[in-house]
Amino acid sequence: MINTKRHCWRPLTSLALLACAPLARAVAQDIPQRATYGIEIAFRSGHADRGFIINDRPVVQPVMWFSGSGTEFSAWSSFPVAQTTDGARPQIVELELTHEQTWGKLTVGPALRMYFYHDALNAERDRSLEGWLNLSYDVGPFRLFTRHSLDVLTYKGAYFVDAGVESYTRVSPPLEIGGSLGAGWASARFNDAYAGIARRALDRVGAEMWLTVYKKRFYVGPHFEFSTIVDPAVRAATTRPTYLLVRLSLGGEF
Secondary structure (H helix, E strand, C coil), X not given: CCCCCCCCCCHHHHHHHHXXXXXXXXXXXXXXXXXXXXXXXXXXXXXXXXXXXXXXXXXEEEEEEEEECCXXXXXXXXXXXXXXXXXXXXXXXXXXXXXXXXXXXXXXXXXXXXXXXXXXXXXXXXXXXEEEEEEEEEECCEEEEEEEEEECXXXXXCEEEEEEEEEEXXXXXXXXXXXXXXXXEECHHHHHHHHCCCCCEEEEEEEEEEEEEEEXXXXXXXXXXXXXXXXXHHHHCCCCCXXXXXXXXXXXXX
């Protein structure tokens, strides 16, 4: 899916960390062993992936996950409510396997993500596999983070990394407020797949803010995401380089 497709270190790094996870548990801090599962449904004003708009019309995005001992498997999807302005109805399904370990203030989370894309109006189909590596480090009231992704199947070598700072706090027992600031860099292969321009660049800067209200095992809250493409060439090749998306999520974990 060139120019409209969905959404680490090198893939061997992610795979090696996944393979070494049982050994790492011996030296990592304790992780709750109780298995949990959850479900969420989100209503969003549109859908974007790493700074690129995939759907500029409202979408419904359900997700289910199962987790235990630091490992989580999730199934996520995005369904359009209406046809996009460029005459498409992109439907997306993602399957993701993540293993997370924490050493003191450092958290490491390698992951594998398989996605499937289908345009119901144009019979366009696409799929690929990505290796991810999520790193974060707690610094007092803030957390520094970086997320790396590398396509290892259809768009081999498409690499993207973003980094930034985020913070969240409990204002009262049932209320959490958070926000983040970050920037993202992409390889030439990544920008060629997303924007049709083979240029490596600092693609975008962005900010997010969210508020979550908890009620026992359930939660609800809005999420705001702002992003703008800053590289002139990539910006010129993108139909909507700046956007603000709003999401309302309702879910629970058991």
